Amino acid sequence: MQKTITYSDAINDALHTSMKIDKKVICMGLGINDPKNIFGTTKNLLKKFGSNRVFDMPTSENAMTGIGIGMSLDKFKVVITHQRLDFILLAMDQIINGAAKWHYMFGGKDNVSITIRLIVGRGWGQGPTHSQSLQSLFAHIPGLKVVMPSSAYDAKGLLISSIFDKNPVIFIEHRWLHSLEGKVPSKKYLIPIGKPKKILNGSHITIVSMSYMTIEAINAAKFLKKYNIHCEIIDLRTVSPIDYNIIFNSIKKTKKLLVLDTSNKSYSISSEIVAKCCENVFKHLLSPPKIIGLPNIPIPTSFGMTKDLYPESKDIINEILNIMNIKQTIPYEKNLSHKHDIPHKKFKGPF
Amino acid sequence: MKNIQKNLLEKIKLIRMVEEEISNKYFENKMRCPTHLSIGQEAISAGVCLAINNNDYVVSTHRSHGHYLAKGGNIKKMIAEIYGKETGCSNGYGGSMHLIDKNVNFMGSTAIVGNSIPVGVGLGVAAKLKKNKKISTIFFGEAATEQGVFYESLNFAALKNLPILFICENNLYSVYSSLNERQPKKRSLKNISSSMGVESIKVDEINVHEIYKITKKYAAKVRRTNKPVLIEFMTYRYREHCGPNNDDNLRYRKRSEINKWRNKDPIKVFEKFLLKNKIVTKEEILNIEKKIYSNVKSAFKYAEKSMFPSPRNAFKNIFAD
Numbered sequence: 069m070q071k072t073i074t075y076s077d078a079i080n081d082a083l084h085t086s087m088k089i090d091k092k093v094i095c096m097g098l099g100i101n102d103p104k105n106i107f108g109t110t111k112n113l114l115k116k117f118g119s120n121r122v123f124d125m126p127t128s129e130n131a132m133t134g135i136g137i138g139m140s141l142d143k144f145k146v147v148i149t150h151q152r153l154d155f156i157l158l159a160m161d162q163i164i165n166g167a168a169k170w171h172y173m174f175g176g177k178d179n180v181s182i183t184i185r186l187i188v189g190r191g192w193g194q195g196p197t198h199s200q201s202l203q204s205l206f207a208h209i210p211g212l213k214v215v216m217p218s219s220a221y222d223a224k225g226l227l228i229s230s231i232f233d234k235n236p237v238i239f240i241e242h243r244w245l246h247s248l249e250g251k252v253p254s255k256k257y258l259i260p261i262g263k264p265k266k267i268l269n270g271s272h273i274t275i276v277s278m279s280y281m282t283i284e285a286i287n288a289a290k291f292l293k294k295y296n297i298h299c300e301i302i303d304l305r306t307v308s309p310i311d312y313n314i315i316f317n318s319i320k321k322t323k324k325l326l327v328l329d330t331s332n333k334s335y336s337i338s339s340e341i342v343a344k345c346c347e348n349v350f351k352h353l354l355s356p357p358k359i360i361g362l363p364n365i366p367i368p369t370s371f372g373m374t375k376d377l378y379p380e381s382k383d384i385i386n387e388i389l390n391i392m393n394i395k396q397t398i399p400y401e402k403n404l405s406h407k408h409d410i411p412h413k414k415f416k417g418p419f
Numbered sequence: 420m421k422n423i424q425k426n427l428l429e430k431i432k433l434i435r436m437v438e439e440e441i442s443n444k445y446f447e448n449k450m451r452c453p454t455h456l457s458i459g460q461e462a463i464s465a466g467v468c469l470a471i472n473n474n475d476y477v478v479s480t481h482r483s484h485g486h487y488l489a490k491g492g493n494i495k496k497m498i499a500e501i502y503g504k505e506t507g508c509s510n511g512y513g514g515s516m517h518l519i520d521k522n523v524n525f526m527g528s529t530a531i532v533g534n535s536i537p538v539g540v541g542l543g544v545a546a547k548l549k550k551n552k553k554i555s556t557i558f559f560g561e562a563a564t565e566q567g568v569f570y571e572s573l574n575f576a577a578l579k580n581l582p583i584l585f586i587c588e589n590n591l592y593s594v595y596s597s598l599n600e601r602q603p604k605k606r607s608l609k610n611i612s613s614s615m616g617v618e619s620i621k622v623d624e625i626n627v628h629e630i631y632k633i634t635k636k637y638a639a640k641v642r643r644t645n646k647p648v649l650i651e652f653m654t655y656r657y658r659e660h661c662g663p664n665n666d667d668n669l670r671y672r673k674r675s676e677i678n679k680w681r682n683k684d685p686i687k688v689f690e691k692f693l694l695k696n697k698i699v700t701k702e703e704i705l706n707i708e709k710k711i712y713s714n715v716k717s718a719f720k721y722a723e724k725s726m727f728p729s730p731r732n733a734f735k736n737i738f739a740d
């Protein structure tokens with residue numbers, strides 16, 4: 069059976085499914101049992117599974133990560149949720165010196181099975197410390213897997229895979245994806261970590277994308293199709309590790325590459341992908357690979373300063389025309405019924 | 420009682436003799452990793468680890484040889500680990516600061532100050548959820564109580580009534596930095612801890628049997644009440660912070676302070692006590708030493724004979740599958 073549900077409901081479904089099939093799955097996080105249930109993603113978990121398995125926590129991100137590690141050494145599978153990615157910066161010791169190294173530094177004698185859910189904020193003035201998209205920070209660390217699904221379907225399958233993975237997984241959601249709907253099977257299913265998915269077939273250019281930027285990519289591709297430009301979109305789903313075969317094969321076909329990033333471009337996943345493609349399939353590229361992402365600045369708060377800051381479909385379209393050396397301008401106006409700093413009309417923050 | 424005292428004697432002697440052998444052989448340049456010796460602090464390792472059960476959890480720090488050996492960790496595998504050999508307890512990936520022996524629930528020692536404290540708390544959560552009556556024992560130095568994660572951990576242990584024994588070994592120094600440089604004069608760990616809801620005592624005792632009895636009493640209480648306890652033991656390390664040498668010539672510690680502690684050496688004190696009370700004879704002590712000596716020798720031989728892991732192994736064990 070299949071139903072159409074939102075991305076946040078798909079996350080919720082994955083948590084329910086995992087907790088139901090394995091009593092060792094534990095959920096903790098600041099506010100997971102509050103009336104808002106982390107944008108609905110943790111609703112009814114407490115009611116279903118009880119306070120031993122679903123609990124709120126002190127604002128102690130570092131210790132709670134270590135506690136998750138300790139529990140997993142006794143075979144629990146721990147899911148820790150943070151309302152914003154920015155908050156996990158207090159737990160870097162436990163993540164980088166602890167979770168990521170444990171299996172390695174003890175010669176494989178033990179392993180750490182924890183999933184850390186992080187939510188990237190955007191808009192409504194989230195500002196410098198509530199909207200960082202720091203996937204490359206984690207992806208840089210050997211021993212961590214970093215997952216960034218863009219659809220409800222992938223969110224469910226990848227979250228279940230993450231929870232049952234024997235390793236620490238950083239599971240990054242984007243606040244603007246939570247309200248998007250998709251078709252999701254009711255049963256349990258797994259999506260392998262590390263496998264990108266081709267979500268659109270095309271012959272003119274390869275777009276590699278992640279998380280929310282995939283939504284913008286789809287919009288851009290739909291528009292360009294009307295002008296007979298056919299984009300191939302590869303949604304990364306996981307940003308570390310990445311199985312590059314599908315990307316390389318696509319480049320061999322299209323000979324052009326555009327990478328989209330939810331973060332600032334410097335030292336990013338997108339620059340890593342461009343580097344890997346240049347190292348491996350350079351001779352197939354007919355034009356320099358390009359990146360669209362944020363400029364290398366902190367995210368400002370003001371409604372005034374965020375205007376035109378985040379790249380969107382229009383920027384993707386223009387860049388593709390550029391890459392394809394098409395001089396003609398195509399009149400694209402995104403049909404926005406709402407302001408630039410919210411994902412849809414009803415969104416009123418506050419976070 | 421007599422048996423326990425003999426076991427304690429054996430443990431403190433084992434730790435001292437292993438550490439001294441490491442120190443003697445370190446200059447051969449075959450133990451190529453940062454190594455923090457427990458010489459001077461053996462009584463806490465032995466007293467605490469014998470007072471808890473074999474299947475109770477222990478986590479520890481950079482200075483973990485004593486804890487590992489006292490808990491019953493395999494000595495050959497420890498020495499091989501310090502030699503970087505593939506037969507080491509962490510297969511050569513960890514070295515002196517990353518020991519593990521899951522056969523005795525020594526769950527791991529880590530090298531970042533304060534890092535293993537929450538991990539030990541997590542093991543306490545696991546024990547509580549499983550209702551298996553295990554307790555989790557967490558060793559740390561007093562410098563770790565200067566870390567935020569220590570307070571976060573204490574807070575959670577108190578909040579959730581977790582079966583945890585926090586063991587602070589206060590040897591007065593963090594590398595070369597004395598307590599005066601690091602903590603306000605009137606600061607009392609005992610008061611801090613109890614005001615956070617974790618019962619706490621401070622122990623100046625260096626007699627390993629007394630340490631054992633105190634720990635035994637509190638371990639039983641932790642098990643019975645499912646509530647954490649923190650014990651702060653005062654102690655002193657004899658050698659340099661890291662490495663095989665004596666560094667008293669650097670004068671960061673007062674001669675009078677060094678002498679004060681040396682004069683109440685935990686091993687000398689305990690031997691004297693046992694002999695005076697006719698619990699052991701000189702001959703028995705000699706026999707214990709002989710037995711340990713041969714074990715230590717064969718552990719080093721085992722380590723020397725073992726192979727280095729292949730360079731290829733560096734690429735393994737990044738992920739569990």
Ligand SMILES: Cc1ncc(C[n+]2csc(CCOP(=O)(O)OP(=O)(O)O)c2C)c(N)n1
Nearest residue numbers: 482530531532560561562563590592593594
């Ligand atoms: C977070 C961190 N800061 C600094 C160090 C360097 N360092 C290693 S051991 C040590 C002293 C720790 O003192 P204490 O915890 O009291 O244990 P002791 O060495 O006295 O046994 C320091 C500062 C470290 N390993 N980790």
